[in-house]
Amino acid sequence: xxxxxxxxxxxxxxxxxxxxxxxxxxxxxxxxxxxxxxxxxxxxxxxxxxxxxxxxxxxxxxxxxxxxxxxxxxxxxxxxxxxxxxxxxxxxxxxxxxxxxxxxxxxxxxxxxxxxxxxxxxxxxxxxxxxxxxxxxxxxxxxxxxxxxxxxxxxxxxxxxxxxxxxxxxxxxxxxxxxxxxxxxxxxxxxxxxxxxxxxxxxxxxxxxxxxxxxxxxxxxxxxxxxxxxxxxxxxxxxxxxxxxxxxxxxxxxxxxxxxxxxxxxxxxxxxxxxxxxxxxxxxxxxxxxxxxxxxxxxxxxxxxxxxxxxxxxxxxxxxxxxxxxxxxxxxxxxxxxxxxxxxxxxxxxxxxxxxxxxxxxxxxxxxxxxxxxxxxxxxxxxxxxxxxxxxxxxxxx
Numbered sequence: 001x002x003x004x005x006x007x008x009x010x011x012x013x014x015x016x017x018x019x020x021x022x023x024x025x026x027x028x029x030x031x032x033x034x035x036x037x038x039x040x041x042x043x044x045x046x047x048x049x050x051x052x053x054x055x056x057x058x059x060x061x062x063x064x065x066x067x068x069x070x071x072x073x074x075x076x077x078x079x080x081x082x083x084x085x086x087x088x089x090x091x092x093x094x095x096x097x098x099x100x101x102x103x104x105x106x107x108x109x110x111x112x113x114x115x116x117x118x119x120x121x122x123x124x125x126x127x128x129x130x131x132x133x134x135x136x137x138x139x140x141x142x143x144x145x146x147x148x149x150x151x152x153x154x155x156x157x158x159x160x161x162x163x164x165x166x167x168x169x170x171x172x173x174x175x176x177x178x179x180x181x182x183x184x185x186x187x188x189x190x191x192x193x194x195x196x197x198x199x200x201x202x203x204x205x206x207x208x209x210x211x212x213x214x215x216x217x218x219x220x221x222x223x224x225x226x227x228x229x230x231x232x233x234x235x236x237x238x239x240x241x242x243x244x245x246x247x248x249x250x251x252x253x254x255x256x257x258x259x260x261x262x263x264x265x266x267x268x269x270x271x272x273x274x275x276x277x278x279x280x281x282x283x284x285x286x287x288x289x290x291x292x293x294x295x296x297x298x299x300x301x302x303x304x305x306x307x308x309x310x311x312x313x314x315x316x317x318x319x320x321x322x323x324x325x326x327x328x329x330x331x332x333x334x335x336x337x338x339x340x341x342x343x344x345x346x347x348x349x350x351x352x353x354x355x356x357x358x359x360x361x362x363x364x365x366x367x368x369x370x371x372x373x374x375x376x377x378x379x380x381x382x383x384x385x386x387x388x389x390x391x392x393x394x395x396x397x398x
Contacts, residue, residue: 009049012042012122013064015158016051016151024223025125025147026054031216032209033140035108035129037061040151043074043123051123057130059104073100074111074124081121083112085141088132108133112144114152122155139203146199150192193231197224222270233362236369237347246373248292253285256325259294260318267301274305275313283320287396288374293327296370296378299363300329300389308387309333320395325376327391336382344380367391 016022026038036057042049048069050061061067069075073084073095086092086109089101101109111126125148127135135141200220203209209217236246257280268276297316304314308331315330336344343349345368348361367389371378376393 009042009044009047011162012155013049013051015155016040016042017063018158019151019154021154021223022052022151023054024220025151026052028216028220029125029127029144029147030054030056031213032143032203033108033110033127033129033135034133035110035127035135037129038125038127040114040125041074041123043069043072043078043121045069045078048072048074059128071100071103073098073109074126077111077113077124078121081113081115083110083141083144085110085136087134087136090132104128106130108135110135110140110144112141112148114148114155116152117156122152125151139206143199143203146192146195150196153192193224193227197221200224230362233366236366237362246292246369248289248373250287250289252287254288254290256286256288256290256293256318257282259290260297260316260327263294263297264301264316267298267305271305274310276301277313277315279315279317281319281321282325286320286325288325288393289370292370292373296367296391297327297329299367300391303363303389304329304331304387307331307333323395325391325393325395328388330386330388332386335384336380336387341380341382345378 022040026040029038030036037053037055037059039053039061040051042051046069048067050063050065050067053061053063053065055061077084084095086095086101086107089095089098089107089109095101095109101107106128108129108131109126111124113124114122116122125144200217203217204214204221260280260282261278264276264278268274301314301316308314312332315328317326317328317330319326345364347365349365368378371391371393374393376391378389378391380387380389382388
């Protein structure tokens, strides 16, 4: 008999609420299938709890709401560990007389089991609509399977972190375990991420999507790119803390200007509503890891976009003079408090005034580590007039 405590259920619902990708997943499901209601549900022997919901048909169920498990199809899905897909209830030999469609008045239905890596059943990823829908296709079923696997992966990571925090009371041991776990997490996350990117690419190539669906799938691929950047930051952090250090590939004659221009161009395209001005005065080639310097600039400009005033331009300056490479990113906005500046380059730190879930709090830390690896420094000053991040690196003979 399955034994799940109230605290465990609350933790599981909270774990889903903390997965930033879930609302996007539910939106993609509704847009791609044309169905009006989608949800992630925690299902046990006697409970059915909505963890996250998208409701475009006024079904009336909100996150945290419950249904009687015996009135749902999810109970049989929990027992069989198999998806149920119904294009049109009225024409379905198995479910046309079933009590659940009659009770909740839907004609199309799909529910995919969310199975943990150890085989444990967590719940379902499901969607319903009062109208028939063509959903019993390899593309739709495959998409649901990929999303269910991604959700299971996040839940498992959440549980492992919680278990680690509970068992290791000693801060030093907890810190070591966290860093080792992050290193494993960064590598293992690439597999489901690649699956999502491949599925989205397949949809764009082979599925006949309308303009809105194409836009959503394209956004998924952009999100995959963003997640890949986060993974790279996590791995850089893990390598730096676990002893191998930040990896540099310095070149004697690196042409840094094209790299910086390319980084700025990409950021302008990603944030068309923001103005990014440049003033580059770089003389010849530089002994450095151009890719890492580009990463440093990207992290600094990304920080300026996230925290700077939207109505003020972001300025990027780079120059070589007096045997020093100077690179600065300047933005306007509310000045950073002195007590925040003290911790700004610490890993996993995010300023309280911007308590969002837009990143892991590693961008500025990685930028400072790149500066140190080059024998340079990264500093910040912040006043009512401007906030300026300044990177300085001594030039060596090429």
